[in-house]
């Protein structure tokens with residue numbers, strides 16, 4: 381048995397998203413049914429919809445920044461009750477048995493991997509469909525609690541963009557006395573700045589131009605430099621303990637690694653189309669590291685939401701109607717959004 385739900389789906393890699401109806405599974409013993417109120421638009425949605433990251437089963441409903449209200453719970457659910465404010469992020473299941481799942485790092489599950497919130501295959505063998513829809517059914521272990529201090533629309537982008545930047549900041553020890561640089565001031569970058577500032581780090585934004593400088597400083601960065609200006613790399617040489625690269629463009633790695641101090645780390649969060657050349661000398665001199673980081677586990681995502689509530693960290697958003705999704709995609713690709721589109725899914729409920 382299933383329940384029909386309104387949604388916006390991509391019919392193919394090249395057609396615009398369009399209204400459709402999908403089926404959600406009935407609420408099982410450990411499931412939570414959620415009325416979706418808001419869903420963020422992540423750049424990953426667009427890459428996936430357009431087939432840029434591999435095979436997609438169409439029609440496909442994207443959306444992995446989901447915020448809503450619990451409408452029904454299964455008989456064995458203990459964590460949530462009807463009326464609770466909850467969220468769902470990038471995955472809705474994992475094996476729960478491998479060493480990574482047991483360590484609360486479900487995003488790195490290797491048996492065979494986490495089940496994506498969309499374009500994945502659930503335990504029932506059915507394709508998963510995401511948050512551009514009126515409702516979703518998720519196992520309670522993969523549902524997050526949204527603190528009262530955060531509105532549902534502001535919570536949505538935290539479930540991907542927030543945790544994607546919070547996890548590496550925590551892992552590499554951003555805090556009092558550390559200098560952090562954030563490359564790119566977009567959906568991820570603007571949250572990286574706010575979170576790093578809230579953690580107590582001294583934050584610098586590195587952006588192609590100085591166009592968004594006023595915003596960057598308002599968000600809490602103490603400095604803002606244009607990477608289009610070659611003087612920037614001389615001036616900031618050896619300055620940073622940690623650099624988060626939030627842009628998916630290919631960078632001159634020698635230039636950026638040169639900005640790290642001894643034992644500094646540059647973390648890749650975006651996925652550029654082509655491999656980047658890394659001169660070994662840029663790593664050897666200064667014992668520097670390049671690393672990557674993928675979202676965060678369920679426990680850490682909850683920690684991030686609680687941290688955001690406590691420190692008043694919320695994304696800057698533009699709330700849109702579902703009918704605007706295709707235009708929002710074009711504007712997201714053109715970096716013409718400050719800083720995250722969030723779909724009000726009321727008309728789909």
Ligand SMILES: [Zn+2]
Pocket residue numbers: 422423424425444470540541
């Ligand atoms: Zn995302």
Ligand SMILES: [Zn+2]
Pocket residue numbers: 474475476477478479480481482486488489490491
């Ligand atoms: Zn696992």
